[in-house]
Amino acid sequence: MQLYNKLSAIERAELLEQAGEDRLTLSFYQYAKIGNPELFRNHLFIAWNDMEVLGRIYVAHEGINAQLSVPAKRFEEFKNFLDGIYFLEGCRLNIAVEQDLKSFLKLKVKVRHKIVADGLNDETFDVTNKGVHVDAQTFNELLEDPNAVVVDMRNHYESEIGHFKGAVTPDVDTFRDSLDIIEEDLKDNKEDKKLVMYCTGGIRCEKASAYYKHKGFQQVYQLEGGIIEYTRQVKAQELENKFLGKNFVFDHRRGERISEDIISNCHQCGKPCDTHVNCANEACHLLFIQCEECAAKMESCCSTDCQEVIQLPYEEQKRLRSGQHNSNKIFKKGRSEKLKFKK
Template sequence: MQLYNTLSAKEREALIEEAGKERLTISFYKYAHIGNPSIFRNHLFIHWNELDVLGRIYVAHEGINAQLSVPAENFAAFKSHLDSIIFLENVRLNIAIEQDNKSFLKLKVKVRKKILADGLNDATFDVTNRGVHVNAETFNTLIEDPDTILVDMRNHYESEIGHFKNALTPDVDTFRDSLDIIEQDLADHKEDKKLVMYCTGGIRCEKASAYYKHKGFKQVYQLEGGIIEYTRQVNDQNLENKFIGKNFVFDHRRGERITDHVIANCHQCGNPCDVHVNCANEACHLLFIQCDSCSEKMDNCCSNECKEINALPYEEQKKLRRGKVVSNKIFKKGRSEVLTYKK
């Protein structure tokens, strides 16, 4: 039985365009004990492939973390399948603020050691002893309290294009980097301050809140459903929106606009811009912010070197990158020395 993709991203993109049907971009996570992640992975792939689900899904002994795209006409069947799985029944689904039929172009269900790369030894603390979940209205009230410290649990390239007003935005490359830094910076306030955290969809705060309670923080809160659910509630309930800019997302959209504020700058010319792109040179693929003018001038590349390589015939490009590993450069995410106006 086929348990993997057979179509390329380009082939899938063409099929989506030809179909012309609306798709929904959705994310969800759930911490739960999964005895055999490989069997569960295959079960999901078989059922979701039949429903034309596309996306990036991680399965581990500790649970599932999913970001995916499903045809709107198949949503009911998809939801029914989720509800048939005991620990996923009525799981909260974060539906994207801005929809894009091409947010994902392949179905990838992968077995991992953990569903979130947090670098923590879960056996050393109670991961179920999490912080207090709060909705958008309560969150707005909490962050106006002078005894509250609001912390963005995302990485620098995420908060660079959008964040909550007055939030601490750690200058980190990964989630695991932020955990100890935040604890050290707030060490004097474990007893007297309310620690309020937020992230994209909530999964990072699930683990971080338990970790910080273990580390001695007495008042720990987390935004239920993250920025995605907050925005939905703000719109539905006509609440004051305290988020500014764009919400970075981990699919082909790379971001969804929450407000009209542009708080970042093009990494090449310094003009206001909050559009993330990947360098067109496949041997580089660096994630950075680039305005339309620089995109045209640089042929969608991050440097003149990459521009020259990208102009070569494709077969020559393949020869140049053969045997080379560039993942470290990819994950610098805007910190490359070739960028003049990097954060």
Template sequence: MQLYNTLSAEERARLIDEAGKERITLSFYAYAKIENPQQFRDDLFLAWNPLEALGRIYVAHEGINAQMSVPADQFEAFRNTLEQYDFMRGIRLNVAREQDDHSFLKLTIKVRHKIVADGLDDATFDVTNKGIHLKANEFNQLLEDPNTIVVDFRNHYESEVGHFKGAITPDVDTFRESLPIINDQLKDYKESKNLLMYCTGGIRCEKASAYFKHQGFKNVYQLEGGVIEYARQVKAENLESKFIGKNFVFDNRLGERITDDIISQCHQCGKPCDTHTNCANDGCHLLFIQCDECATKMDHCCSTECQEIIHMPLVEQINLRKGQSNSNKIFKKGKSEALKFKHSGALSDVSLAKAKPENDLTIRQKIATKKVLVGNGEHYYSKSQVALFLLSNKEIALGDSLLISGPTTGEVEFTLEKMLVNGTENSTAQAGDKITIELPFKIRKSDKLFKITKK
């Protein structure tokens, strides 16, 4: 019984391309009392995996939080899997405004302590005692009330590229940090002000609204469906968008444009820009904003230090990463002394430039690697650190850029400098040949060998 993803992101992307099917990116959440989250998690995987549904899903005793990609022709079948549970019958699915078939490339369902980490340990707190939900038009109207305070319950890297005009935008890395900060900041307005809140899809401000009611705030409201649903209603009803800029999303797109206003800057040169990327150094992956010019100049890195590292021999890069865990301690969310034009906390509503269509391509899309499958892993000789591959397609030659990809190995790119072809040193190899290459890491039979044809 398969209960976990077995394909690499690269393999899944290739299958999606070969299938040629339209996919729908969506998100949803529900607070509910789930007695056995692990069993719930396994049941969902067994229901969704045959549908080729992909995504990042968290389940806990308090409910479910999901961001997903589903084949369009399986959409109704997917919806039917949700209808099997009382608390998800008729659930609102937030469909992305901008579709990308590669928004998610794995089906990952994790059991967590909470679906939204809040740092709270209060048995009297009832997350279902939520604030009043407002649709886009109602939200706009309440924004105009001078007695209203609007709060962004997203993180600094989200609000920097887009937010509602006049919103309080806490300078925080996580949702849990924002609760005590806002509670202290607004403690004198518990009865006199309308507390209006929003987030990406509704899940964070749903919990926040219940928290602030628990803290004694009388007039608590939240944007139903978050910025995603707000943007849909604004377009459908021809409303004025009070949200300016881009809505950060947690998939490979890293953002959906709501208005054509660019309100943030390239963190390296200060040019108007709202394109997020991750540092190309595998030991960093810092999330930051980078324009095309700086991406070229800095090789898609966040700093000169990282730029120097990516040009080191592969074995040296691997040695530098030894002992480091791939966690938030390594992958920081956009805060570094190297980012001179990073802004967070109190943010401006001023538009710095207008976006063009090409602005909305992520750095990942702009530098998408073009490659062709040329062979498969056969064996790894540990003592001599030599990998054996069987070529099944195309010719390769010394000087070619190659990429090894596999579920355990990950993705490793290198330049072919030396190889043995059928046991003899040679400069070229053809389909059907067996080649051996010195590599400082173990390969597996599940690994694929690609030839990079374009960067």
């Protein structure tokens, strides 16, 4: 019985190219009490591997958080499978604004302590006492409300390439960092101001809204379905789009175009650009913003040092990165001192 992915990203990409079939990129989450996350994880992997589903899924005692790529022809089968799980029946699926055949190249289902790394002790407050969910039209009205403070609950590298007009965009590396900063900044307005939050698909706001209500905020709102659902409703209802730029996504696309505005700059030359790339030096792999001209000049690297490394024989590169653990550097997302025009 296969319980783990056995194909490399390169092998999977080739198979997807050969198949040439349409796929749907989507995401969903659900807070629920899962008694045996490992058993549930295995159940999901077996079923989804058979359906040729790809993606990154986190399962924990508190629920599930999933970003997926599903063959279009098997979408109904996938949806019926979800509806057969009692706490996922009728679950909202956030369909990506822009589709890509290769948004995910592996199926990874992992058991985690939490489905979002929020750093909170859930035993200290009622996580079900959430804020008021609002649709796109109401959210647009709140953006214009002088008594409302609209806060982006995402990280700096996400809001750098796209955010709502007039929103507060905390300069943080992680979601957990933003929680205390926002509370401190708004501590004198817990009763008289409306705290309005948004994120990519809604999951970060679910926990944050309950946390802020616990901290004494009297009027707490959250954008239902996040930026993804907002975009869908704006198009369907022909509403004014108040989002500027791109919505950062955590797959190979790295971003969805929501408006034609380019609000960020290439981290190497400073020209308007909102294309995230990873440094071609695998020992670095830093995520940063790079324009086409700099990509050609720097051979898709973040620095001349990395550019020199990729000229070395592969075995030498492999030796240099042996034993290194770069994830903390990677997730600084453009704060590297190597980048002249970093935020």
